[in-house]
Amino acid sequence: MTCYSFDNTLDGLLTAVFEAFALHEQPEMLLSEGDPVPLFCDRLYAVPTDTEKAGRVWKGLEKRLPKNVVKMLAVSFLSEMHELNNPLFQYICKVFRQPEGIEGIERNFADPDILAVTNIARKVNHEQHRMKQFIRFQKAKDGTYLAVISPDHNVLPLVIDHFADRFNDQPWLIYDAKRHYGFYYDGTGEPVRITFADESSVTFNLANGRLNDEVLSDDDQLLQDLWRTYFKAICIRERLNPRKQLQDMPRRYRKYLTELY
């Protein structure tokens, strides 16, 4: 059995597809770097990532698949899930191997690889929607609005456009505490990707996303109280339904929610 291994980047995966076609072989398995090699592997090829080859594969995909499906493939990779590698690799190979004239392979959900990739992409999309729901800003003294998140998948790039469109006249910073990067928007230009050289010196608490008291703007505490009051008042006590609430607002997102402090 032939195995390829790649460096855990999308370019690496696309290069692996390129190599498979260049060498006229179909590896049964795509490993990521550091994975244990399966027992029956008689040839392991560590694919050297080549952005030019990857670009050619990506162009080919854009030619063969509808726009939304190509986007779906990119979205699925943001899941950072280990079990995505193999199905995604096989999926892309299948796209190039399907005969001329047959279209719509991306909709054959009876195929396990296509189904797996589609489902993972759906998960990522679900979580980016949750970020749009559950991101909570606090206003700092200098007028910047800050939100901290730590999503399961790397969804921050997917929601930046939404927030840049919505809050285009206020400076804000959304920081992914799990992946140690964020996007800052200064109120006029484009959001830029930022990282902190020293995370321990920031003026907010990374564990619960709260701004330190000395930098929190003056009216923010009252507004938070108003929001908490509203949150309690809007509930109809005769209809309590904690199960539904938990389903729609899972525990892992709650630590950053202002109304649940």
Added chain:
Amino acid sequence: MLTERTLEKLRILAESAKYDVSCSSSGTVRGGKKGMVGNTVGGVGICHSFADDGRCISLLKVMLTNHCMFDCAYCVNRRSNDINRATLSVSEIETITMEFYRRNYIEGLFLSSGVVRNPDYTMERLTAIVRDLRLIHRFNGYIHLKAIPGASQELLNEAGRYADRMSVNIEIPKEESLKMLAPEKDHRSVFQPMNLIQQGVLENKEDRKHYRHVPRFVPAGQSTQMIVGATKDSDRDILNMSSMLYGQPSMRRVYYSGYVSVNTFDSRLPVLKQPPLVRENRLYQADWLLRFYHFKVDEIVDDLHPNLDLEIDPKLAWALRHPEAFPVDINTADYEMLLRVPGLGAKSAWLIVNSRRFNRLTTFDLKKMGVVMKKAKYFITCHELGASNLQPLLGINELTPERLRPLLVSKAEQKLAAKEAQLSLEFDPLPAPLKGGE
């Protein structure tokens, strides 16, 4: 400015507004604009939080005031009710909306009000707030505004230019029941503003064909709500009303609100220990069948079954009444027919229609796709190995609907339904004068 007193007022007015169930913030897509705050998204709306009762919080749902000159029996804010009354100032509402929005707490504002002095006076104040929000605060997010019955056309027309959605609540589906609970109101007073809004929407549509830059009028259409369980109206009355309303081009959503006993002293109303949640849920399921599953009202409820079955969902109830329509062949049936299979939703049907172009589907494929087979397996045939003449081993026609039904109702569902049926039995309102002496 906002003070501690605002906190108390917001609490009172949110509690007064919470029985209005409308929550959606969808129906209109409007991108952000330079110099304005906010945008609206289409498709699935964004729910920012979920209260302890499991209902979503998407808009800041609040009343301008809960003083009201009317005395409608079903309403918590009726004149004769002894509750705390408050009024938020215009600037308070505007500041709270803007500041909440900037912190991503809400999608926008849902503003309603009790009627004070006269309808025009109240509507004018509501309109002033949405006008300020749009023109002074440059707010570009979602606004849902209640139309006050009896307000003049000019005011509604102005409000409609700033609001995304407007609504008037029908509350009670049958006029005689409404007359009993709210003698000061009739259906005409509800339908009149509804028609005015509709007229505005249609005229605006026509105008936009001729001039490109006409501002949009109530782009997200109208919604309304009906209270369930406050009167003896059957589900058939309710669903007929809904279906009639959906026939109007500007009506987007009808909400159903299980009656919560807010006025226990009024003998015209039932005293419910608990709102009729199962019935409300079944009504929403029926509503979905009307809107997304190509069902007609008389297929869901008829003379023999004027009320929905509490134990099973309306689609399953239809299927059990129509065994002749099954089994459905997954590999050849129309999309419309797939939608009628209990357990198959729009998503599963879409997956099936797409995938069967490539290979014939088996039960195994369906399961992998995530189709829930618990109910569906009795109503479908698939491409199984060598089973063309055996299949379905146990379908609805082999089992007969009577024997199939108990297999599909869980103990828990049965219990809930029985509990609620009990509630509605206790409710047998006598004419008010007879009960008056108690």
